[in-house]
Amino acid sequence: MRTNIRNIYRNICITDSVYVDIGTKKVKGKVYPRYLIRESRWENGGSKQRTVANISDCSLEEVIAIKLALKYKGNITDVLRDIDEIHTEQGLSVGAVFSLFKAARDLGIAKALGNSENAKLSLWMILARLIEPGSRLANVRLAQRHAAVDVLGLNNFNEDDLYGAMDWIESDQRRIEKRLFHARYGEKRPTLYLYDVTSSYLEGEKNEYADWGYNRDKKKGKKQIVIGLLTDDEGWPISIEVFPGNTSDVKTFASQVKKLAHEFGCESVALVGDRGMIKSDQMDVLAEQKFYYITATTKSQMETLLKQGTIQLELFTEELCEIENEGIRYILRKNPVRASEIGESRNEKMETIRKLIETENEYLEDHKRAKVITALRNVEARIVKLNLSPLVKVESSGRTLAMKIDDTALREESYLDGCYVIRTNLPVDRGSMETIHGRYKDLANVEWAFRTMKSDEIELRPINVRLKPRTRAHAFIAMLSYIIEKRLRDKWKDINITVQEGIHELSSINCITVQVGAVKYNQIPEPREIGSKLLGALSVTLPKAITCSNVRISTRKKLELKRKK
Structure with a gap:
């Protein structure tokens, strides 16, 4: 039970010679902080010491508050009068980093990463992509303006430390993905998964994945990488993978199927992919794992089905229509x-x-x-x-x-304008034609994820790293940032504000650094009305104050030297 502060106060007010004794104690080889309230009395020509209370179970902030109260216990208003003892200055931005950190914990991302220094640095890079995306150097400079150190508990770091953290998170990606997967779903694993690919252009030609290929960014003269994203049927990302820039869509498919089967332990699931993703070879890969597929036919395949008599043109209407042939189900519709x-x-x-x-x-x-x-x-x-x-x-x-x-x-x-055919081998008892149609349309969730990650909100592109592991780490960090962005978008859907605008508003909540004598802390003011709404939607309550670690973040690359050159 926490020490009763009120009883302590009654005891210490009877004398003028009461102080806080701060020390340490060793238990089984481990050193712990020890805080005592001590009384000093002059008796029989000598000083006598008496312990009034042991407050070692109090937090450091409470101990500092008690120490300050003891100093001015005669007249607490002296704290305000002694202007030389009080100094205030504008502190770091705290609203955005605190709120995003809370969201990362609620989503299980912080726990999946762990508590190591590399894990904390990786988490900062994830949050930084939402606050103000940029390079590793930009992430360091961002930490000079945001309370990343005090909120995340970081030590001093520079861009080299962030590159080291990228190497760490890449090597641990599969473990982190599995932790997130099991934390989100437990034993109730989804039975439908969405998969799609995109490309992202590169600045320069030194990236180890760089190659020429079908450029979806329409960025002429740029090499690219290919990225595959696996999500559940609601669009929550599960896994991301990077491939060389000349990799075709269908060649990325097998690794995702094997990942679901072996790493996530999924059984008898259906994978949803567009008409260019799931072809005969990919269907064979799914059959090996006893998985099902949902995809769409190409226009030439539709024409073949019409010539064979499997489907008829008059069946294409605004209402769904289903035809089954040789174990394959065809869902037909015309979108006017x-x-x-x-x-x-x-x-x-x-x-x-x-x-x-x-x-x-x-x-x-x-x-x-x-x-x-x-x-x-x-x-x-x-x-x-x-x-x-x-x-x-x-x-x-x-x-x-x-x-x-x-x-x-x-x-x-x-005559086939607006007509489409969805094809699946999923048994009828596993999904109605309405369900299958809806799940195929859910591929738009993956497309939305790609658009968001490649937009100004997260800036997956351009990619400014060269090594394969760091390219994979960059994509993985972007995926984890998108999970948080999706959470914010869902929580703020009833507030007339975009995620970018919301984060910008929270970034305007700055600490006020207060120093009273040797005691220094960061006081957090009340946010504006819109800030309070954003925080309330996330179930975030900002503390009145946070500790001031006095850790100074510095970059290895100095801007002053660059300007002089």
Whole structure:
């Protein structure tokens, strides 16, 4: 039981010679702090000492408060009058780092990482990507403005220490992922998982994963890496993996299946992937583990199914329709909104060709030496670029060009607009057609995760590390940051504010560093109304004050020297 502070106060007020004796005690070879309230009396020509109370079970903050109260116990208002004894200054930002740390603990991330120094540094890099994403050097400088040391209990560190922490978290990634997985689901493991891949461009060409490939970022002239993300059906990330930049989507699939089977101990689950992810080879890999799949067919596969008579065109309506053939279930639907969008897009492309032909005809008329063959090539090249080759042709009559539309080809091209077929081998008793349709649509959760990680909120890209382990660590840190971001987004959904704006608002809550004599602490003011709402939604209560460790963060690379150069 905590020492009764009120009784102690009654005892010490009867004398003027009471003080706090701070020392240590050794128990079984271990040294512990020892705090005693002592009384000094003058008796029979000598000083006599008496212990009034043992307050060793009090926190350091309480001990400091008692020591300060004893110093001014005659008149506590002297604390305020003695202005030379009190000094206040603006302290570090505390609101964002404290709230994000609380979220990381609630999600089990802090526990999964552990309590080592590398774990704490890794956690700071995770939080820093949400507060103000940047390089390792930027993370160090961010800690000079935010109370990362006092909240997370860090020692002095620089960018080299953060690189060391990246090496550590990469080597421990599988253990951390499994800890998070079991903490979140326990024995009730999900039965449906979503998987998708993306690419991320690189600055420079020295990254060990760097290679040329299909660049989803549309960043010309940049090598890239490929990233695979595995989530549950609600979009909560489970595992992330990095591949060389020239890796095709389907080649990333097998490792994720084996991870679910062997590392996470999942049995009889269904993996959801888009039409380019799960093909015949991937279905064989799933069959080896007795897993199921949910995917979609390509347009050419839909046409084959129509020719075979497996499905019929009239079955495509706004309502779901299911056909089963040879153990495979096909869920059919036509999205009228998407059909209209595709038709409008096609018409806009054809109008672009018409305008180009008009421009070329005007040029041919005004420039008698211009070659018709050159104008034809220009139009044909644009037709190919807009994927209109089967539908549109350009012909010349004298020095005039004309567009010819193949009506038959246009009808064949448009009759499947907005139509899609979802394919699965999941038994009927494991999921209805509505469930299967919904789970396939849930792939948008993975796409949203990628967009968020690659946006300004977390900045997965550009990647400014070179070594393979650190590239994997960078992606893993970004994934853990996204888990926290998703939590904040869910908690703040009823507040008219984005996650970025919310974190920025919390970052404005700064400590006030108060020094009274030799005693120094960080006092936390009451937040504004919007800050209180954000904290309340996260169930966060900021303390009135936190300790002041006096640890000074410094970078190895000095900005002053860089400016002089």
